[in-house]
Amino acid sequence: MAPSISVREHVRWLPEPASEPTSTLVLTSNENRFIDIRVLKSNTKSDFVASEGAVLPLHRLDWAFAGTSKSEVRHSDDGKAYARSTWMHWVSSRTRNVEGISDEGDMWPQPNGRVLETGNMINPATGKATDYEELWYDPPTKAVDDGDDAKKCCVVLRLHDDEHEARGLVVRVGQYVQGVLRIGEAFSLERWEWKGKGDGWKREVRMGDFWMPCGPATSDERLKMGGEVKFGEFVWKVVELGYF
Known part of the structure; x- marks a missing residue:
């Protein structure tokens, strides 16, 4: 699989409306190693971004975790293709004991190029398992070199x-x-x-x-x-x- 960049556009805990309280970015390598970092937004004009050399307090962190992922293509009852994705945790901000911890979601391609993830997990606001939706956008990867033959x-x-x-x-x-x-x-x-x-x-x-x-x-x-x-x-x- 080619390396990818994914930005979350919103999360929805059903039946509540969608919102995006974080800046969430996921990087996945071609061997499916990933890092998912979710920083809570602030109310300042600079939003969450730290000035060079500054350190944000950990209470501004929603969640950060890393590990490996896998996906398999499936089909719904009406024939629509989707991917069942699993993220196996290897290190996490929420716990030291990550053995056996994983997340699972169904990834549904959307007409606008986005991907809608659906599943069920613990809502941190309530502590209860809740159906959720997350909308993801994959921005293009860029080379940092100049020239026509620059590689990412x-x-x-x-x-x-x-x-x-x-x-x-x-x-x-x-x-x-x-x-x-x-x-x-x-x-x-x-x-x-x-x-x-x-x-x-x-x-x-x-x-x-x-x-x-x-x-x-x-x-x-x-x-x-x-x-x-x-x-x-x-x-x-x-x-x-x-x-x-």
Whole structure:
């Protein structure tokens, strides 16, 4: 599967009306590793975006999780094709114990190019299992290089250190990079975006105090498949590196 970028346009907890209280971005690599970060919006004009170097408090986080996903094509009783998608959690902002945790939803293509996800999960506002709808849009991936032969990049770096109870994942797809890292009870995340040749890469969101290799992921020419990025006692391995 080609790497993808997905932006959530709204969520609806049936029978309530649709709304979008977050900035939600999902990056998925060609080997189906994903990072899903959902930042609660604020009431300020700058919305959720942090100034360069700023750190947002973790109470501004709705949810962030990462792992692997899979999909299978199915057909409804009236013959319409849809995908049953499952997201297996490997690290999460909500819990240390992610073993066996997964989400499942049915993905229905829409005439306007969007995808409507339907399913049932716990509504965090009520604590009750509730039918939901989420509308997703996949913006085009972009190359950050100039020229007619510029290629889009996909990078994945992974940290797995059971001795220090540390799990982390950094995924870059085209013009976006996201990272999540849990060490024991503590959690950190980052989101970066390419702003164009003049402005370069900008860190849009950061929460928590841990370093993670989002910056190195923007410099794919310095990485190699199977290579490592070390910081302190932690070693991040390059598990995916490719162009599309």
